[in-house]
Amino acid sequence: MRLLIIEDDVSAADYLHQGLTESGHVVDTAHDGETGLQFALQNHYDVLLVDRMLPSRDGLSIVRMLRADGRTTPVLVLSALGQVDQRVEGLRAGGDDYLVKPYAFSELLARVDALARRAQPAEAVASGNLKVADLELDLEHRRVTRAGQLIRLQPRELRLLEYLMRRAGRIVTRTMLLEQVWDLHFDPQTNVVDSQISRLRAKIDRDFDMPLLHTLRGIGYRLGDEI
Amino acid sequence: MLIHLRQLSRTSAMRLAMRAALVQVGVLAVALAVLFVLLNRYVDRQIESALSGELAALASLPAEQRQDSVRVLAASGSKNLIRYYRLEAGDGHMLSGNVQQWPGGLPADGHTRTLDLRVREPGEENDDAVRLPAVATRLPDGGRLLVAQAPGALEDLRETALTVAAALLGLSALLALALGVSLGRQWLARFEAISRTAGKIAAGDLTQRVETSMRDDEFDLLAGHLNAMLTRIEAAVAGMREVSDNVAHDLRKPLARLKTRIDVVLAQPRQTEAYCEALAQTAADADELIRTFDALLSIARLEAGSDIAAPETFDLAAVAHRVTELYADEAEDEGRPFSVELADTLAVHGQPALLSQALANLLDNAFKYTSPAVAIAVRLVQENGYAMISVIDHGDGIPADDHVRMTERFARGDAARSQSGSGLGLALAKAIAHAHGGRLELADTPGGGLTVRLSVPVART
Numbered sequence: 001m002r003l004l005i006i007e008d009d010v011s012a013a014d015y016l017h018q019g020l021t022e023s024g025h026v027v028d029t030a031h032d033g034e035t036g037l038q039f040a041l042q043n044h045y046d047v048l049l050v051d052r053m054l055p056s057r058d059g060l061s062i063v064r065m066l067r068a069d070g071r072t073t074p075v076l077v078l079s080a081l082g083q084v085d086q087r088v089e090g091l092r093a094g095g096d097d098y099l100v101k102p103y104a105f106s107e108l109l110a111r112v113d114a115l116a117r118r119a120q121p122a123e124a125v126a127s128g129n130l131k132v133a134d135l136e137l138d139l140e141h142r143r144v145t146r147a148g149q150l151i152r153l154q155p156r157e158l159r160l161l162e163y164l165m166r167r168a169g170r171i172v173t174r175t176m177l178l179e180q181v182w183d184l185h186f187d188p189q190t191n192v193v194d195s196q197i198s199r200l201r202a203k204i205d206r207d208f209d210m211p212l213l214h215t216l217r218g219i220g221y222r223l224g225d226e227i
Numbered sequence: 228m229l230i231h232l233r234q235l236s237r238t239s240a241m242r243l244a245m246r247a248a249l250v251q252v253g254v255l256a257v258a259l260a261v262l263f264v265l266l267n268r269y270v271d272r273q274i275e276s277a278l279s280g281e282l283a284a285l286a287s288l289p290a291e292q293r294q295d296s297v298r299v300l301a302a303s304g305s306k307n308l309i310r311y312y313r314l315e316a317g318d319g320h321m322l323s324g325n326v327q328q329w330p331g332g333l334p335a336d337g338h339t340r341t342l343d344l345r346v347r348e349p350g351e352e353n354d355d356a357v358r359l360p361a362v363a364t365r366l367p368d369g370g371r372l373l374v375a376q377a378p379g380a381l382e383d384l385r386e387t388a389l390t391v392a393a394a395l396l397g398l399s400a401l402l403a404l405a406l407g408v409s410l411g412r413q414w415l416a417r418f419e420a421i422s423r424t425a426g427k428i429a430a431g432d433l434t435q436r437v438e439t440s441m442r443d444d445e446f447d448l449l450a451g452h453l454n455a456m457l458t459r460i461e462a463a464v465a466g467m468r469e470v471s472d473n474v475a476h477d478l479r480k481p482l483a484r485l486k487t488r489i490d491v492v493l494a495q496p497r498q499t500e501a502y503c504e505a506l507a508q509t510a511a512d513a514d515e516l517i518r519t520f521d522a523l524l525s526i527a528r529l530e531a532g533s534d535i536a537a538p539e540t541f542d543l544a545a546v547a548h549r550v551t552e553l554y555a556d557e558a559e560d561e562g563r564p565f566s567v568e569l570a571d572t573l574a575v576h577g578q579p580a581l582l583s584q585a586l587a588n589l590l591d592n593a594f595k596y597t598s599p600a601v602a603i604a605v606r607l608v609q610e611n612g613y614a615m616i617s618v619i620d621h622g623d624g625i626p627a628d629d630h631v632r633m634t635e636r637f638a639r640g641d642a643a644r645s646q647s648g649s650g651l652g653l654a655l656a657k658a659i660a661h662a663h664g665g666r667l668e669l670a671d672t673p674g675g676g677l678t679v680r681l682s683v684p685v686a687r688t
Contacts, residue, residue, distance in 0.1 A: 083525050085578040089536040102517060104510070156552055182553060185580040187518065188587045192553045195560050218507050 001046040001116050002026045006036030006062065007078065008054050016049065019105050020112070033057025037065055045073055046116045049108075052079035052090065063094040074115035078103070084185045106219040110171045117167070130165040133225040135204060135212055137165055146204060157200050164213070164223040173220035197221055234415070241411030248403025255399055259392040266388050270381045271360075275339045278362045281310065282337070282374045286364055293372075298323040309377035311346045311359065317369030326373055327354050335363040335371045344375055417446045421453070433461045466635070473637035474523065477650070478516060485512040522651040526636065529658035535578045540686045543573045543582065543614050547607050550586045557594065564602035573607060573614045576686040577663040585659040585667075588652035589618040589679050597622030601676070613665065613682040621676040630669035656681060 003025050007013040013029050020027045028043070030036035033054040040048055040062065048066075050059040063075050074096040081090070082100035090098040096118070097111050130137040134147045142158060144151045153161065163181050164172060174193045178184045201213045214222045236242075285293055297314045301324050313326035321327075327345040339362045345354045361375035420438055427435045436457060437450040492505040529535075551567045558565030575582070586605075593603045601622040608615055625633060632638050634657045637650040656679075657667040665683035672678045 082521055083528055083536070084580040084584055085536040085538075088578065088580050092537055102513075104514075156556075182549060183580075184550070184553075184583055184587065186584045186587070188553070188591055192557055195557045196553070199556055199560070218510065 001112075002044065003028070003047050003049060003112065004036070004039055004043070004045045005029045005049045006031075006033065006039075006054060006059065007049070007051045008032060009051070016108075019109070023109055025112075033059070033062055037062050040066055040071070040073065041069065047112050048073055048075045049112070050075055050077055050095070052077055052081060060090070060093040060095070067094055074118060076108075076111055076115055087185045104173075104219075106171070107173050107175065110173050110176060110220060113170055114167060114172070114176065117170070130162065130168075132165055132168040132223055133210065133212060134208075135165070137162060144204070146208060149207075151203055153200075153203060157196070157203065160196060160200055161204070161223075164221065167223070169222065169224040169226065171216060171220045171222050176220070236411075238411040238415050238418075240414035241407050244403065244407025244410050248400065248407060251403055252396060252400045256396055259395065263388060263392060267385060270385050273381055274360050274376050275362075278310075278339055278360065278374050278376055279337065282362055282364050282372060285312075285314075285372055285374070286366060290366075290368055293366075294323050297372075301325040309348075309379060311344065311361075311373075311375040311377065313371075313373040315371045315373075322370065324373070326375065329371070329373065330361065333361060333363050333373065335365040335373075337362060337364050346375070421446075421450065428457065433457065433464060470636050473650075477519060477637055481512050481515050481519075485509055488512075519651065522655050523636070526651065526655050526658045529655075529662040532662075535581065535662055538577050539579070540574055540576045541579045543575045543579075543616075543683070544569045544571060544607055546579045546583050547586060547605070547616060550583050550590065551605050553587075554590045554594065558603065561594075561599035563594075563599045566602070566604045568605070569607040570609055570614075573609055574686040575614050575663070575683050577683065581659045582663070582683070585656040585681055586616060586618075588656045589616075589681065592652055592679075593618050593620045593622075593677075597676075609685060610682070612685055614685050615680055615682040617678055617680045619672050619676065619678045621672055621674065624671055624675055624677045625669065627671060633669060634667060653679070 003020055005013055005016050005020075005027060007016065007029070008031050010031060013031065017027050017029055028039055028045075030039050034056045036050070036054070037057060048062075050062055052059040054062075059077055059079075063077070066073065066075070075094070076097045076099060077090050077093075077095035078099050078101060079086070079090060080101045081087075087098050087100065096115055099108060099111060128138070128140050130139065136145050137143075137158075138145075139162070144153055144158070144161065160177070160181050163177070175187060177193055177196075178187065197213065197215065201211075205211045205213055210225060212223055212225060214224070216222060285296060288296060294314060297312045300310065301312045311324070311326045313324035313329065314322045315329065316322050319329070325347045327347060330342050330344050332342055333340055339360050341358060341360045343356055343358050344361060345356055346359075347354050357377070359375040359377060361373055363371055363373040365371055417440075424435050424437045436454045439447045439450045439454075488505055488508060492501065547569050548567075551569075555565055555567065590603075590605070597603070597620050601620055603621075604617075604619040606615075606617045606619065608617075629638075634653045636654045638653070639650045653667070660667040660681050660683060663683040665681065668680045668682075670678045670680065
């Protein structure tokens with residue numbers, strides 16, 4: 001994927017550049033708002049990583065200019081303004097996702113990945129069924145089967161499974177789940193996410209040989225048949 | 228004089244007193260002037276009528292008798308009343324009297340006029356020229372009679388009145404000045420007392436308080452308010468000191484752990500897995516530090532009274548439903564009795580993300596600090612214009628004396644000593660409640676346990 005980083009902290013930008021390049025992405029970097037906006041307007045990028053506070057033009061204003069120009073390129077806003085209400089404000093201002101500094105690199109990678117996929121047309125979704133290996137979710141009737149066997153899920157478990165299936169094969173982090181499945185913009189100290197995941201795992205994996213729902217320690221979760 | 232006069236003249240008390248004195252003196256002057264004019268007119272009228280009476284009485288006498296009477300009267304005269312007379316025959320020579328010359332400009336028409344006369348005092352040889360009120364009339368025998376009045380008791384009255392008025396004016400001006408100075412000095416003295424205390428406080432001594440008198444006046448009121456403010460500031464500063472101590476202590480612990488681990492791992496060559504493991508644990512420690520920092524920043528920002536970003540009117544019941552749903556599963560996993568009773572809808576104004584965080588903090592605490600057998604209940608009701616969320620547990624509870632302290636930063640109950648956690652959950656929930664115009668209270672659950680109540684105002688529709 002081709003990515004653009006707009007970040008005025010040069011060493012942070014270098015670290016990001018290195019990490020993203022090592023993950024197989026092609027990365028451009030701009031160190032101020034105006035240059036960043038010019039890059040974004042002249043080239044095609046899959047995802048933009050934009051710092052909120054930048055010299056010459058702030059990050060949210062770059063997002064507004066791009067949207068006014070008809071560009072729908074997904075934007076991940078990076079910011080040191082991390083209070084819960086400020087995150088909500090950042091998302092409202094037109095960013096597609098919002099990540100607070102300091103962040104884990106794996107978190108950033110997972111979110112960039114999710115944003116890039118979001119921008120692509122979703123064919124599988126249109127058919128009305130989601131399928132991962134022998135696990136199937138009938139979106140219309142809200143029915144889950146594995147190897148033809150019906151699995152009964154609570155509505156919230158279904159919501160979680162749908163989210164994971166739409167991102168099958170990719171990493172989703174704890175905070176992504178909290179934000180996008182439960183709309184919680186903070187991290188509860190009890191292990192509510194883990195407990196939700198293990199409940200779901202008990203229902204979809206326990207009676208089958210091949211586990212589908214994987215925990216990646218310290219990073220997040222992944223649904224898929226590759227280990 | 229202790230207090231400099233220039234400084235005194237600048238006090239508002241002095242200026243006020245001076246202004247009041249000016250007005251007072253002015254009013255008094257006008258009143259005295261009116262009184263004096265009236266008195267003057269009265270004196271003139273008295274003299275006029277006395278002269279006219281005397282003239283008429285003399286005119287009505289037979290000619291010889293009149294001549295004698297005039298002679299006697301002209302020679303007499305008391306200290307208080309001296310009158311001058313001139314009786315003329317038809318040819319103009321004086322028959323009797325002590326006015327040496329008929330004054331020009333005095334027709335014999337019975338009207339009183341004030342004019343210059345040449346008179347000879349009784350018992351004296353020389354003439355005096357004096358200005359006096361006089362009246363004259365023509366007599367039936369063709370002669371003329373003139374009567375004039377010297378400044379006597381009535382004239383004295385006029386002078387006395389003028390002197391008294393001037394004295395009164397001067398005295399009242401002096402009194403006003405004295406009052407102004409004394410008021411100004413008192414004012415300045417009390418003001419100085421406050422000012423001195425403020426100076427000491429500015430120099431860093433927060434234990435200083437402004438002295439109050441028993442007078443209960445505006446200075447005491449001001450001093451009372453200032454002292455209340457100082458008490459508040461002193462407490463805030465003490466709290467701040469305690470918080471910084473706690474911050475230092477609470478951040479030092481994970482930092483020390485982190486540093487030790489790194490040192491130990493680096494001390495000798497190890498397998499790659501050992502490095503990975505150490506780095507992963509270090510990252511987890513860093514996360515804990517970040518969480519503590521975030522919570523501290525959030526509390527500080529909310530307490531500083533800056534506005535909540537992106538506020539909206541939303542259904543608190545829906546938010547509470549979403550959060551409790553998450554904990555219901557955890558309760559089930561633990562085998563813990565967990566009941567939720569929520570009002571259908573309850574609109575409040577603010578930031579839903581913040582209020583879900585507050586509720587999650589309360590639930591985190593309840594789950595963490597009670598054993599899994601302890602029942603937890605969540606209620607959302609509307610009460611007196613407030614939406615009230617209660618998290619009720621039936622655990623060991625917290626002594627009532629500690630209820631307030633527990634909502635302070637880094638406060639931990641006995642149950643929490645051995646547990647992990649930042650000790651900021653309740654403090655953050657309280658700051659969120661305050662930022663929404665509400666409050667957070669701890670209470671005993673009837674029958675044992677802790678109830679935490681968070682209330683925020685219901686949105687006006």
